Amino acid sequence: MFWLxxxxENVRGKFRNFNHSGLTEFEDSGLVQFDFVSGGMGSLAYTTSVWNENYESSMTIIGEKGTVKCGGQYMNKVEYCNIENYTMPELPPSNPPNDYGPYKGSAANHHYIYENICDVLSGRGPITTNALEGLKVIEIIEKIYQLKSN
Known part of the structure; x- marks a missing residue:
């Protein structure tokens, strides 16, 4: 989200713990609304209170020139793409989910980050992100969680 x-700013939110009280130090469900400093607005809705398996992860971007929804059980599909003067290319299949035994998680993509770290340290390629971007993501998470103490 930050990258895009x-x-x-102007963050508002509600948080609840429906099924994990006492099991975790954070809630299992939340609704967050905010404005982007650059213009526009956004919202997040999340829960880990789904029985047995991931239900869905998704991001929908609606703009004056088009709409895109990335979603699926592991946010691994472009489910909708309607952009002015743009034809969606055929995409290769996504990676399978991480398999943690009794639980399957997000698509297995962490190895790309580790490959980039090795490439950068050995001089074979440029860094794909930087510390400032990582710090900004942490700051956004902190802005959201400051609502819990207000």
Whole structure:
């Protein structure tokens, strides 16, 4: 989200713990609304209170020139793409989910980050992100969680 739209402000949210009280130090469900500093607005809805398996992860971007929804059980599909003067290319299949035994998680993509670290340290390629971007993501998470203490 930060990579696409930048920082957020005017953050509002609600948080609840429906099925994990006492089991985790954070809630299992939340609704967050915010404005982007660069213009526009956004929202997040999340829960880990789904029985047995991931239900869905998705991001929908609606703009004056088009709409895109990335979603699926592991946010591994472009489910909708309607953009002015753009034809969606055929995409290769996504990676399978991480398999943690009794639980399957997000698509297995962490190895790309580790490969980039090795490439950068050995001089074979450029870095794909930087510390400032990582710090900004942490700051956005902190802005959201500051709502819990207000």
């Amino acid at each position: 739209f930048g920082d957020i």
